[in-house]
Amino acid sequence: MLPRILHPEQLQAWRFSDSDHCRLALLREGDGGASTVFLEVHDPCDRVPPHSHHQAAEFFFVLRGQVIFHVGERAIRACGGDFVTVPEETVHDLENPGPDRLYLLTVLSADLGFAASLRHAIPTPLDSVDLEVLRSL
Numbered sequence: 001m002l003p004r005i006l007h008p009e010q011l012q013a014w015r016f017s018d019s020d021h022c023r024l025a026l027l028r029e030g031d032g033g034a035s036t037v038f039l040e041v042h043d044p045c046d047r048v049p050p051h052s053h054h055q056a057a058e059f060f061f062v063l064r065g066q067v068i069f070h071v072g073e074r075a076i077r078a079c080g081g082d083f084v085t086v087p088e089e090t091v092h093d094l095e096n097p098g099p100d101r102l103y104l105l106t107v108l109s110a111d112l113g114f115a116a117s118l119r120h121a122i123p124t125p126l127d128s129v130d131l132e133v134l135r136s137l
Contacts, residue, residue, distance in 0.1 A: 008134035011039065014121035021046035023124050030111030037107050038118075041130055042067075044098030052091045056110040060084040060094075063137055065102035069094050103133060 006027060013023035021043040028037040042048075042065075050070070060067070062082045069076045069084060071092045078084050086092050088109070096102035108114055126134075 008126070008131045011126055011134075013039075013041070013124050013126050014118050015124045016118075016121045018122065020122075022048065023126065023130075024118055024121075025126065026115055026118065027105075029115040030108070033110045033112065035107055035109050036111040036115050037105070038115075039134075040102070040104040040106050041126065042094075042096040042102040042104070044096055044100065046102075047095035048093050050091050050093040052089055053108060053110075053114075054112065055088055056108050056112060057088045058086040058092075059107040059109070060086070061105040063103040063105055064133060065100050066097055067094050067102050067104065068097055101129070101133070103130075103137075 011025040013025040015023055023041045025039040026036065027039060028035070030036040060078070060083070062078050062080050062084070064080050066077065066079045069078065069086070069092055071086070071090060076084065
């Protein structure tokens with residue numbers, strides 16, 4: 001089997017609601033319990049609500065921008081080039097403090113239906129700014 005190449009212009013992003021300021025683009029969809037890889041694009045001042053992943057750790061590589069992860073009473077700041085691990089079952093949220101968009105490469109260690117729920121969300125194309133950023137990485 002040959003490697004598969006996805007170009008930025010081929011990516012389809014989704015939002016879970018009309019009020020979301022985050023776009024998620026699947027890069028690799030995990031089947032069953034396999035891992036899922038996706039790109040996250042967060043507008044300035046976006047904050048993801050607290051949540052956890054049952055039986056799945058989450059790994060974030062900050063491609064560009066700044067992010068603050070909240071775990072309990074702790075706040076952990078990361079920026080471009082940093083790698084963050086959130087263990088399974090850990091309630092966490094994240095925010096983009098701005099002033100620019102935040103780009104994360106995210107791995108969910110076990111999909112457990114995440115990709116399927118994303119595919120039923122609102123299709124939202126990446127814009128020209130997103131494509132330019134992805135091409136510059």
